[in-house]
Amino acid sequence: MFNIVPQPNEIIITGGKRGFQLNEDTTMTKVDYIGEFRDFVKRQFDIRIHRDSEATENTIVLQLTDEIEDDEAYRLVSRDGCVYIYGRRENGIFYGLQTLKQLLMQGNGEIPDMYIEDKPLYKYRGFMLDSGRYFWTVKEIKRFIDLLALHKINVFHWHLTEDQGWRVEIKKYPLLTEKGSRRSHTNFGLKPESGFYTQKDIREVVEYCHKRFIRVVPEFDIPGHTVAAIACYPHLSCFGRHLKVATHWGVKHDILCAGKEETYRFVFDVIDELCEMFPDKLIHLGGDEAVKMRWKLCPDCQKLMQKEGLASEEQLQHYFMSRVNQYVKQKGFTSIMWNYDGVENTDRLDKDIIWQMCGANRKNGIVEKELASGRKMYNSSAIPYYLDFPYGWTNLKKVYEFEPEMGENMFGVEAPLWTEYVPTMKKAEYCTFPRLGAVAEIAWSAKEDRSYDRFEAGLPEYFDLLNAYHVHYATMKQAMPSFLRGKCQALWFDRRVLHWQGLHNLVDDALVEAAQKKAVKQP
Numbered sequence: 001m002f003n004i005v006p007q008p009n010e011i012i013i014t015g016g017k018r019g020f021q022l023n024e025d026t027t028m029t030k031v032d033y034i035g036e037f038r039d040f041v042k043r044q045f046d047i048r049i050h051r052d053s054e055a056t057e058n059t060i061v062l063q064l065t066d067e068i069e070d071d072e073a074y075r076l077v078s079r080d081g082c083v084y085i086y087g088r089r090e091n092g093i094f095y096g097l098q099t100l101k102q103l104l105m106q107g108n109g110e111i112p113d114m115y116i117e118d119k120p121l122y123k124y125r126g127f128m129l130d131s132g133r134y135f136w137t138v139k140e141i142k143r144f145i146d147l148l149a150l151h152k153i154n155v156f157h158w159h160l161t162e163d164q165g166w167r168v169e170i171k172k173y174p175l176l177t178e179k180g181s182r183r184s185h186t187n188f189g190l191k192p193e194s195g196f197y198t199q200k201d202i203r204e205v206v207e208y209c210h211k212r213f214i215r216v217v218p219e220f221d222i223p224g225h226t227v228a229a230i231a232c233y234p235h236l237s238c239f240g241r242h243l244k245v246a247t248h249w250g251v252k253h254d255i256l257c258a259g260k261e262e263t264y265r266f267v268f269d270v271i272d273e274l275c276e277m278f279p280d281k282l283i284h285l286g287g288d289e290a291v292k293m294r295w296k297l298c299p300d301c302q303k304l305m306q307k308e309g310l311a312s313e314e315q316l317q318h319y320f321m322s323r324v325n326q327y328v329k330q331k332g333f334t335s336i337m338w339n340y341d342g343v344e345n346t347d348r349l350d351k352d353i354i355w356q357m358c359g360a361n362r363k364n365g366i367v368e369k370e371l372a373s374g375r376k377m378y379n380s381s382a383i384p385y386y387l388d389f390p391y392g393w394t395n396l397k398k399v400y401e402f403e404p405e406m407g408e409n410m411f412g413v414e415a416p417l418w419t420e421y422v423p424t425m426k427k428a429e430y431c432t433f434p435r436l437g438a439v440a441e442i443a444w445s446a447k448e449d450r451s452y453d454r455f456e457a458g459l460p461e462y463f464d465l466l467n468a469y470h471v472h473y474a475t476m477k478q479a480m481p482s483f484l485r486g487k488c489q490a491l492w493f494d495r496r497v498l499h500w501q502g503l504h505n506l507v508d509d510a511l512v513e514a515a516q517k518k519a520v521k522q523p
């Protein structure tokens with residue numbers, strides 16, 4: 001029996017006379033996305049598969065056919081000493097090749113006559129990497145992309161702008177990367193950090209993803225999480241504050257001023273360049289953790305609220321997100337945002353903005369109301385999908401057994417890796433694997449086939465696969481920590497509370513308030 005991650009819908013061993021045997025004579029249909037598969041076979045079996053479109057024996061035949069209905073589905077048949085992979089589109093064939101890698105590994109190059117029929121459960125299967133808190137090189141990103149493709153993930157959400165670092169070159173605003181991509185140090189890690197992606201780098205990564213049938217969604221997080229941008233262009237903030245690129249984690253109180261036209265000009269200019277770099281027609285606008293301290297005191301924000309008849313700063317955010325969304329739509333793109341904390345009333349928030357449902361706010365029934373009203377969402381519940389959370393909070397079984405709510409308007413799942421406490425790729429891999437295997441299975445495999453016991457029983461083969469890619473995954477003992485160990489990890493992770501709503505925010509709030517009082521007294 002084979003243990004494939006994610007588990008295919010149907011595997012039938014037909015047990016005919018002759019199976020497929022990988023050897024020096026094996027050939028393969030010539031198509032341009034088989035390079036990585038051939039490299040894998042070379043590494044694992046020291047065999048160089050010949051490319052030959054005409055061969056009919058000992059061949060891996062890749063074939064497009066209308067007989068397959070789903071764009072991402074495939075059928076894999078091992079018969080008469082050949083392996084046939086059929087897909088309606090190349091996406092499906094590519095997924096068939098990912099399955100074939102696992103079959104070859106587990107059969108040691110030999111595959112019995114068999115038949116696999118497979119298709120994904122959800123059309124959106126995402127992973128997010130935070131490049132803001134720590135910078136990852138293009139080479140590191142590409143390696144991660146290979147691992148995502150192996151798991152049949154089809155969306156790479158790239159978090160590119162943060163308080164602690166602006167990572168994407170915007171030609172119209174060169175300071176964003178000259179200055180905004182550098183911070184002097186980080187709390188609990190006293191080293192400076194810097195780095196950014198040129199537009200050429202971005203295009204290279206996008207192309208790399210597309211060859212692996214992965215769409216790329218850039219995140220330009222606004223109006224909050226913008227301290228790095230404000231550090232470069234102070235006029236974008238309320239009160240034109242002069243700040244440094246943030247050196248501490250946690251929610252910042254200085255955000256883009258929603259009352260000034262210059263802010264919208266800046267945002268639209270950045271979106272113009274992002275849309276050129278990211279052709280997949282989706283753009284994530286953040287919208288999370290935008291505290292309203294400054295907006296409440298800012299004359300520009302208050303004036304706009306009055307002019308537009310906005311009853312609260314929350315409504316001002318809805319006005320802001322909707323206005324940006326209108327711009328995004330004009331460009332033929334669709335906007336995504338986090339469903340941030342404290343949403344009470346969404347009358348003014350455009351219904352066609354997709355929500356990345358991170359579960360921050362599930363008490364007031366707003367998510368259900370929004371779904372019923374037609375808003376589209378995908379499921380990114382912080383527990384279990386935030387992969388930076390310690391295994392002591394979110395162990396492997398918890399990820400697997402979480403039942404994501406799904407429906408007509410809830411069209412997929414995404415696992416984000418925030419990186420405040422992930423300074424190295426080694427740690428990134430430790431956090432992500434094997435949990436991503438569970439996420440992939442939830443996103444891909446048929447509901448009725450899911451079983452944690454079966455998944456766990458197949459982990460040795462899954463770890464073999466990860467070993468083939470030299471992944472620094474968490475071992476079973478680490479991914480399923482004991483109660484005591486888990487509690488210790490959770491407590492250690494909770495040190496972030498110390499600075500999340502930190503003392504410096506309180507001091508800053510008091511300073512802004514005092515200055516504002518003085519300004520009102522002496523106009």
Ligand code: ACM
Pocket residue numbers: 288289338358
């Ligand atoms: C978030 O967790 N900041 C969306």
Ligand code: ZN
Pocket residue numbers: 237238239256257258259260294295298299300301
């Ligand atoms: Zn303002």
